[in-house]
Amino acid sequence: GENVEQHPSTLSVQEGDSAVIKCTYSDSASNYFPWYKQELGKGPQLIIDIRSNVGEKKDQRIAVTLNKTAKHFSLHITETQPEDSAVYFCAASHEGFKTIFGAGTRLFVKA
Amino acid sequence: EPEVTQTPSHQVTQMGQEVILRCVPISNHLYFYWYRQILGQKVEFLVSFYNNEISEKSEIFDDQFSVERPDGSNFTLKIRSTKLEDSAMYFCASSADRAETQYFGPGTRLLVL
Numbered sequence: 001g002e003n004v005e006q007h008p009s010t011l012s013v014q015e016g017d018s019a020v021i022k023c024t025y026s027d028s029a030s031n032y033f034p035w036y037k038q039e040l041g042k043g044p045q046l047i048i049d050i051r052s053n054v055g056e057k058k059d060q061r062i063a064v065t066l067n068k069t070a071k072h073f074s075l076h077i078t079e080t081q082p083e084d085s086a087v088y089f090c091a092a093s094h095e096g097f098k099t100i101f102g103a104g105t106r107l108f109v110k111a
Numbered sequence: 112e113p114e115v116t117q118t119p120s121h122q123v124t125q126m127g128q129e130v131i132l133r134c135v136p137i138s139n140h141l142y143f144y145w146y147r148q149i150l151g152q153k154v155e156f157l158v159s160f161y162n163n164e165i166s167e168k169s170e171i172f173d174d175q176f177s178v179e180r181p182d183g184s185n186f187t188l189k190i191r192s193t194k195l196e197d198s199a200m201y202f203c204a205s206s207a208d209r210a211e212t213q214y215f216g217p218g219t220r221l222l223v224l
Binding site: 101 | 115142
């Protein structure tokens, strides 16, 4: 069945450094790729998303890139801050159908 | 800012009992979803609901599960006869349209003993 692989499972960075999380998807029909941030005891919150008709999208310190040929997409967080510490999930779907989540990356930003 | 709400926040039940998890989606949204997250694992899609019927469901969503929109605001997930492996965090989400942003609620932590 469809699958989304996410790496790394844990990422520790120094405050101010960049963090990169990578995902690959298996279903070539996927065309919508959201990224969620989950803080302890809360539900996932969308931080950025990208659709298959663009290769890159940026929102302040957060950017996402998509390589449709390789079925890769990545999250880039620059100038990390302690409040960026959370679990990040990538996801993939076709037109919002049956969103498949990655396993999550636990990001630690050390002050 | 509008948000998805869920009740209860925690539910403890005995194996074999029925549970109903409740959600109030964002008021102008048309698509509703249930997900579950077993402790320490990924978020898994269960079901989506539109126009008063299930639009799609995963393999997890078997005959023990059902969803309902009993009135204009609530969206419920019922588990008929709970099993130990149903213990998880259950998230409700809603979106204005199918391919639009899904907004998640805070979740209900279900523990089956």
